[in-house]
Amino acid sequence: MSTTEQRVRELGSRWAEAEQRGDSDALGALSTDDFTLVGPLGFVLTKQQWLDRYRTGALVTHSLVWDEIEVRDYGDAAVAIGCHTQRAEYQGHSADGSFRATHVAVRRGADWLLAGVHLSPLGGPPPFTPPQASTDGEPR
Template identity: 30%
Template sequence: MQESEIISREKEWMDAWIAKDVSVFRDILSDDFLLSSARGNLMEKTEWINNASGPFTCKSFIWKEIKVRTYGNTAVVNAFVEQVASVGEKDWSGFFMLTDVWVQQNGKWQVVSRHGTGPLADQ
């Protein structure tokens, strides 16, 4: 059951990005969340929320493949995704590989880390 719950949380997170739903961001992202972006930046929770609710815009996020491996209260997600997104006027659309680390804490699964690679060559 953990796998389906984590996949559901992944989708909830990216749906919230499309909707710019800050309350969902705060619930899903652990206080010590850290993104290592495909563009070579490190971004903590507050900065990610500010960007995702501001200049980072996502129009669609499609899960092409997703694999979840759980280890007690920790889960690692490897995913291949396609997004239509932008930062201001810059297009950030394309295919990406993501690695997310989730921890069961505070009575729920929260993401503590995301690493993105891409955009990849057209698939």
């Protein structure tokens, strides 16, 4: 594992832990000033809006797992794609879900910071996707 991959994975772990704690100060320190979150329904949050979810108590994260991570290194930037599974509540309503997540990380000196997160609900292939053949040649 490259140093960049290791550092970006560590950043993701620190992010997940801070989300679980609702620690807006830690999340602020882990992200760039122009951080942007694209939520699973397409909404966009600025860094301030993202942090305010915890500051106001609107979002409570009971658990968050960030796994199945693949990191691509682009020098002073990296993209991590993985799975984000959460048990959470937003304004008292369930916000549980499993998402494919893309994290964009940038190097700032010796540190790596999150510049963006994009979440998409996990689902099956679209109905127009041709069926895959099984090993015996029959469609699945």
